[in-house]
Amino acid sequence: xxxxxxxxxxxxxxxxxxxxxKVVKEKVLGISRLTKEIAQDDPRKVIHSxxxxxxxxxxxxxxxxxxLYENFGLSAMWAVMTVVVVFEYTVGATLGKGLNxxxxxxxxxxxxxxxxxxxxxxxxxxxxxxxxxxxxxxxAIASFIRFFPKVKARYDYGMLIFILTFxxxxxxGFRDDEVLExxxxxxxxxxIGGSACGMISIFVCPVWAGEEFHYSTANKLEILSNFLExxxxxxxxxxKEGESEDNIGDSKDKAYLEGYKKVINSKSSDxxxxxxxxxxxxxxxxxxxxxxxxxxxxxxxxxQCAYRxxxxxxxxxxxxxxxxxxxxxxxxxxxxxxxESSKALKELGSSIKTMTRSSSSNRHVANAKVIVKSLKSxxxxxSWNETDxxxxxxxxxxxxxxxxxxxxTEKIADSVNDLSTLTHFRIExxxxxxxxxxxxxxxxxxxxxxxxxxSLQLVILVEESMLALSESEKSNIV
Amino acid sequence: xxxxxxxxxxxxxxxxxxxxxKVVKEKVLGISRLTKEIAQDDPRKVIHSxxxxxxxxxxxxxxxxxxLYENFGLSAMWAVMTVVVVFEYTVGATLGKGLNxxxxxxxxxxxxxxxxxxxxxxxxxxxxxxxxxxxxxxxAIASFIRFFPKVKARYDYGMLIFILTFxxxxxxGFRDDEVLExxxxxxxxxxIGGSACGMISIFVCPVWAGEEFHYSTANKLEILSNFLExxxxxxxxxxKEGESEDNIGDSKDKAYLEGYKKVINSKSSDxxxxxxxxxxxxxxxxxxxxxxxxxxxxxxxxxQCAYRxxxxxxxxxxxxxxxxxxxxxxxxxxxxxxxESSKALKELGSSIKTMTRSSSSNRHVANAKVIVKSLKSxxxxxSWNETDxxxxxxxxxxxxxxxxxxxxTEKIADSVNDLSTLTHFRIExxxxxxxxxxxxxxxxxxxxxxxxxxSLQLVILVEESMLALSESEKSNIV
Numbered sequence: 001x002x003x004x005x006x007x008x009x010x011x012x013x014x015x016x017x018x019x020x021x022k023v024v025k026e027k028v029l030g031i032s033r034l035t036k037e038i039a040q041d042d043p044r045k046v047i048h049s050x051x052x053x054x055x056x057x058x059x060x061x062x063x064x065x066x067x068l069y070e071n072f073g074l075s076a077m078w079a080v081m082t083v084v085v086v087f088e089y090t091v092g093a094t095l096g097k098g099l100n101x102x103x104x105x106x107x108x109x110x111x112x113x114x115x116x117x118x119x120x121x122x123x124x125x126x127x128x129x130x131x132x133x134x135x136x137x138x139x140a141i142a143s144f145i146r147f148f149p150k151v152k153a154r155y156d157y158g159m160l161i162f163i164l165t166f167x168x169x170x171x172x173g174f175r176d177d178e179v180l181e182x183x184x185x186x187x188x189x190x191x192i193g194g195s196a197c198g199m200i201s202i203f204v205c206p207v208w209a210g211e212e213f214h215y216s217t218a219n220k221l222e223i224l225s226n227f228l229e230x231x232x233x234x235x236x237x238x239x240k241e242g243e244s245e246d247n248i249g250d251s252k253d254k255a256y257l258e259g260y261k262k263v264i265n266s267k268s269s270d271x272x273x274x275x276x277x278x279x280x281x282x283x284x285x286x287x288x289x290x291x292x293x294x295x296x297x298x299x300x301x302x303x304q305c306a307y308r309x310x311x312x313x314x315x316x317x318x319x320x321x322x323x324x325x326x327x328x329x330x331x332x333x334x335x336x337x338x339x340e341s342s343k344a345l346k347e348l349g350s351s352i353k354t355m356t357r358s359s360s361s362n363r364h365v366a367n368a369k370v371i372v373k374s375l376k377s378x379x380x381x382x383s384w385n386e387t388d389x390x391x392x393x394x395x396x397x398x399x400x401x402x403x404x405x406x407x408x409t410e411k412i413a414d415s416v417n418d419l420s421t422l423t424h425f426r427i428e429x430x431x432x433x434x435x436x437x438x439x440x441x442x443x444x445x446x447x448x449x450x451x452x453x454x455s456l457q458l459v460i461l462v463e464e465s466m467l468a469l470s471e472s473e474k475s476n477i478v
Numbered sequence: 479x480x481x482x483x484x485x486x487x488x489x490x491x492x493x494x495x496x497x498x499x500k501v502v503k504e505k506v507l508g509i510s511r512l513t514k515e516i517a518q519d520d521p522r523k524v525i526h527s528x529x530x531x532x533x534x535x536x537x538x539x540x541x542x543x544x545x546l547y548e549n550f551g552l553s554a555m556w557a558v559m560t561v562v563v564v565f566e567y568t569v570g571a572t573l574g575k576g577l578n579x580x581x582x583x584x585x586x587x588x589x590x591x592x593x594x595x596x597x598x599x600x601x602x603x604x605x606x607x608x609x610x611x612x613x614x615x616x617x618a619i620a621s622f623i624r625f626f627p628k629v630k631a632r633y634d635y636g637m638l639i640f641i642l643t644f645x646x647x648x649x650x651g652f653r654d655d656e657v658l659e660x661x662x663x664x665x666x667x668x669x670i671g672g673s674a675c676g677m678i679s680i681f682v683c684p685v686w687a688g689e690e691f692h693y694s695t696a697n698k699l700e701i702l703s704n705f706l707e708x709x710x711x712x713x714x715x716x717x718k719e720g721e722s723e724d725n726i727g728d729s730k731d732k733a734y735l736e737g738y739k740k741v742i743n744s745k746s747s748d749x750x751x752x753x754x755x756x757x758x759x760x761x762x763x764x765x766x767x768x769x770x771x772x773x774x775x776x777x778x779x780x781x782q783c784a785y786r787x788x789x790x791x792x793x794x795x796x797x798x799x800x801x802x803x804x805x806x807x808x809x810x811x812x813x814x815x816x817x818e819s820s821k822a823l824k825e826l827g828s829s830i831k832t833m834t835r836s837s838s839s840n841r842h843v844a845n846a847k848v849i850v851k852s853l854k855s856x857x858x859x860x861s862w863n864e865t866d867x868x869x870x871x872x873x874x875x876x877x878x879x880x881x882x883x884x885x886x887t888e889k890i891a892d893s894v895n896d897l898s899t900l901t902h903f904r905i906e907x908x909x910x911x912x913x914x915x916x917x918x919x920x921x922x923x924x925x926x927x928x929x930x931x932x933s934l935q936l937v938i939l940v941e942e943s944m945l946a947l948s949e950s951e952k953s954n955i956v
Binding site for chain 2: 080
């Protein structure tokens with residue numbers, strides 16, 4: 001009798017062999033699903049692939065046909081190579097790489113011709129030694145310069161091509177005039193390839209890095225706004241009015257609550273987008289020297305908000321929710337404050353997106369600041385003496401994080417205002433009137449102890465204090 | 479009489495012209511200072527530059543000399559090109575690029591020869607159309623595949639070279655046997671160049687990405703540890719004993735307090751390092767399949783700590799420091815807790831660095847957890863009834879953030895323990911005895927109200943409760 005172990009082993013091997021077609025099928029299905037996802041998520045990626053295919057086959061056919069071949073000889077290969085290597089997703093990246101390649105080839109070509117001439121003057125024995133020394137020194141210096149942060153960010157590819165062209169030209173065993181011709185041919189084919197790339201990337205369905213950066217900045221603010229909305233709904237156990245299917249709302253909220261993670265890790269993509277955007281000529285609503293630094297600033301403040309949201313999110317999953325009593329007392333204020341921040345962020349996001357100046361975001365920020373004050377005076381009141389501090393900690397921490405977010409929302413609003421002044425955002429004609437009644441109802445168990453009138457009183461209080469809020473009080477906000 | 483404006487303008491222009499040499503001199507000085515900084519900061523960067531220079535000039539001279547030239551003809555150029563393009567700072571990046579290039583050239587070469595043969599069979603009119611179609615389809619598909627996240631991370635360069643080689647080979651207007659020879663030559667020169675790079679990067683002063691990642695992970699923990707130390711010193715206004723020059727300590731503390739920023743933005747560098755590390759063969763203490771995922775985990779937890787430190791840092795600069803009374807009451811506990819976390823993190827960092835298992839880090843974590851419990855029971859006591867909540871907020875928030883950090887320190891400790899088990903860290907022979915007296919003295923104005931005996935009592939309490947701390951209590955910690 002076979003032991004159960006051997007049986008299991010046999011079954012395992014047989015099972016694995018039998019499962020092979022299934023595994024392969026699943027792999028294929030997985031890849032096609034991924035393809036579909038990427039294509040649906042951003043159809044421009046499909047267009048980009050078609051563009052690359054088109055431009056490479058075009059340049060290749062030029063190379064294939066004899067007349068051009070006879071003019072440029074083997075150097076025509078460099079045109080194909082340039083297109084393959086230089087064509088990137090965004091216009092800025094393509095132009096940056098193309099310019100880097102062209103200028104580096106020109107500089108290195110000139111230097112290489114010089115080095116070659118100098119070496120050839122020195123006689124047959126000294127020539128290889130001199131050439132070796134030139135290549136060594138140039139390559140070592142250029143490699144070191146690639147470590148300079150500014151060079152690394154913008155001219156890394158240029159330095160690489162510089163080393164490449166210099167060594168290829170200076171070591172080629174040709175006569176001086178041949179070398180000059182080679183350098184000239186290489187430069188012109190690279191210019192042909194590079195300008196083909198530039199043209200196609202600019203004029204056929206262009207993807208502008210600047211535009212991407214613009215919309216991704218606006219998008220970040222909306223993600224933050226959505227998080228705040230979903231957070232207060234989840235933390236204060238509130239459900240949207242008129243929402244029939246809870247599951248759909250729940251899963252949407254869950255996605256919103258995860259959104260801040262995208263913002264937290266956005267620094268490197270911001271840095272590269274701004275880098276590409278600086279290579280781009282003026283296009284659409286963006287001038288050549290668009291104030292991209294302000295976008296970087298808004299991005300940095302957004303990340304500051306996201307760090308706080310990370311901490312808030314941890315409070316959602318923690319079992320200890322603090323005392324119910326305090327929860328209910330500060331609920332209204334925290335809720336209003338978060339919703340005001342959320343509205344302000346959403347307004348700021350859409351203000352960037354549509355490039356219009358909206359005054360309502362400033363009003364929401366002012367409202368939020370007034371509520372911060374009210375919250376603080378509520379904390380100062382003596383009604384807390386009976387509660388122990390431990391049950392206060394989570395609630396107070398959440399409130400303090402939300403107050404922090406209000407502070408950063410204000411900073412974001414300031415940056416967006418600067419941006420709107422510098423880039424002349426359109427001014428909205430019709431000022432939307434504020435909606436005093438949020439479309440949310442509280443399902444909290446303590447709803448009886450905090451009647452709706454409180455909320456209405458608060459709105460009046462907010463409206464009144466708004467007028468009294470002076471700039472000097474800014475510094476008092478934690 | 480000239481208006482003051484014109485005068486100013488004139489002075490401005492003259493001043494600028496006169497200042498030109500000074501500006502140039504400053505630029506040059508700035509660059510040389512930067513060079514010196516980079517070289518002193520990491521001398522391996524200088525060595526890397528020399529290595530690149532040496533290998534390029536070596537390969538170039540091979541190309542220059544006739545015998546090799548006659549064998550490979552113009553294709554020998556590809557060896558030079560491969561060295562320039564493939565040689566990267568770390569071994570992993572170099573090997574990754576080299577393997578990508580070799581395999582992609584092989585695959586694309588085979589496909590290109592096939593496509594060329596197929597097209598040439600179809601007659602003179604159909605040939606260019608077929609070739610154009612092949613290149614278009616292959617280039618478009620390969621460009622799209624580059625958007626797949628996994629491919630983008632590891633095989634992006636390979637896909638690029640695949641497109642390049644395929645189009646160059648399939649469009650070359652040669653006869654079939656010539657094309658085969660060309661593909662063969664290109665592949666062998668690329669293998670020559672690639673293996674030259676690989677050899678030099680592995681055997682001449684290698685910079686291993688795995689080792690870099692290992693030490694940068696350990697370094698992150700030390701940065702966090704230093705922050706905590708500096709933070710408590712700054713927040714609770716404590717000065718180190720025996721420190722004669724306050725300025726030096728202050729500037730050091732300031733650097734420590736800024737350190738967390740490096741950790742916050744470490745995700746992209748972690749991702750690329752782990753990516754390179756996976757290409758590397760086993761070396762020194764690192765086997766081929768070293769558990770790099772655990773390092774990623776430790777990095778993620780470190781960033782979680784850093785997000786809290788960002789919030790803590792904001793509390794340092796804020797004017798509102800909360801009530802002095804509470805400050806002093808919780809000071810001892812917060813101080814001890816942070817120092818225990820700090821010690822644990824430092825121990826964990828040096829445990830990773832030296833690859834030794836140390837039990838003292840676990841003890842420090844346990845101590846910190848006990849203090850968290852004490853802090854909570856202190857908060858639960860009724861002594862807070864007289865104080866208003868507003869003055870409590872900053873202090874409570876700081877305490878809560880520090881408690882969060884203790885929690886993440888525990889998670890980091892768990893990950894490091896997993897790492898030490900998986901990679902068989904050495905076990906430390908002599909268990910260092912715990913030092914009950916921290917080498918710090920409090921200069922807080924409330925030192926009279928919390929005498930030293932309190933601190934000693936606490937240490938005893940901690941030692942006692944440590945024995946009573948069970949695993950089930952883990953879940954109670956916020």
